Structure formats: structure tokens, C-alpha cells
Amino acid sequence: MLDDEKDFRSYPVRHLGHGIAVSYAMNWVDEGLQTLTYLVGSVYVAARIINKGVLAQNARKPVLPIVADTFIFEGVATILVPTLIVQACTTVTDAVLRTRTPIALALGVSLIFFLHNRIDKEVSRLMDQTVRRPF
Numbered sequence: 001m002l003d004d005e006k007d008f009r010s011y012p013v014r015h016l017g018h019g020i021a022v023s024y025a026m027n028w029v030d031e032g033l034q035t036l037t038y039l040v041g042s043v044y045v046a047a048r049i050i051n052k053g054v055l056a057q058n059a060r061k062p063v064l065p066i067v068a069d070t071f072i073f074e075g076v077a078t079i080l081v082p083t084l085i086v087q088a089c090t091t092v093t094d095a096v097l098r099t100r101t102p103i104a105l106a107l108g109v110s111l112i113f114f115l116h117n118r119i120d121k122e123v124s125r126l127m128d129q130t131v132r133r134p135f
Contacts (some may be wrong), residue, residue, distance in 0.1 A: 019045040021082035028100045045074045077123035
């Protein structure tokens with residue numbers, strides 16, 4: 001199996017998961033490109049969840065809590081927060097420029113590139129204080 005830190009959480013592979021966030025902000029471009037970015041993000045998230053489950057099984061650890069933890073983490077840190085950031089950035093930029101432009105999308109994606117480590121750390125910290133506490 002793949003090394004989680006090296007193969008999934010490293011730059012630039014980590015940003016493949018943000019394809020879902022990017023696809024939601026690309027509702028003004030070609031539908032095929034939007035679908036492709038959504039598919040890339042979905043495959044990344046699914047692959048990471050499956051990989052973590054297999055690694056847990058190989059290490060003889062309980063699989064369900066690890067898979068559930070990864071599912072929640074990816075849902076928040078890879079899908080929800082980046083989508084909100086990109087959507088907010090594109091909405092504000094489009095309002096300021098009074099038109100839809102690729103500049104808005106580029107700014108939103110750039111924010112994710114700069115903030116992804118902080119997002120991951122904060123989501124992990126929040127999960128440590130809530131969901132992971134019983135484990």
C-alpha cells in the first residue's frame with residue numbers, strides 16, 4: 001500500500017483532493033472540465049480512505065474507527081472548508097469585478113494552496129478535541 005504521509009499528504013498530491021472545491025467554483029466553464037476536476041477530487045478522497053483502511057488492517061488495528069476518522073477529516077479538510085473558501089473568494093471577486101472571470105477562480109485556488117497546511121492542522125486539532133477523544 002501507499003505511505004499516507006508521503007503519497008497522500010505531500011505537495012502537490014494533496015491538492016488533487018481539492019478538485020471538488022474547484023469544480024463547484026467552475027460552474028461557468030465547460031461542464032466536461034468541471035466534471036473532470038470533481039472526479040479527480042473524488043478519486044483522491046476515496047483512494048485515501050481505502051488506503052488508510054488497508055493500512056489499518058495490515059497493522060491489525062481497528063479498521064472502522066480509522067476509516068471513519070479519515071472520512072470525516074477528508075470531508076471537512078479537503079471538501080467542505082476549501083469549497084467554502086473558493087466559493088467565498090469567487091463570490092467576492094466577482095462582485096468587485098462585476099463579472100465572472102477566471103481571476104476569481106485563480107484567487108480562490110491560490111488561497112487553498114497557501115492555507116492547506118493550516119486547514120489540515122486546524123481540522124485535526126478540532127477532531128482531536130471532539131471526534132477522536134473516545135479513541
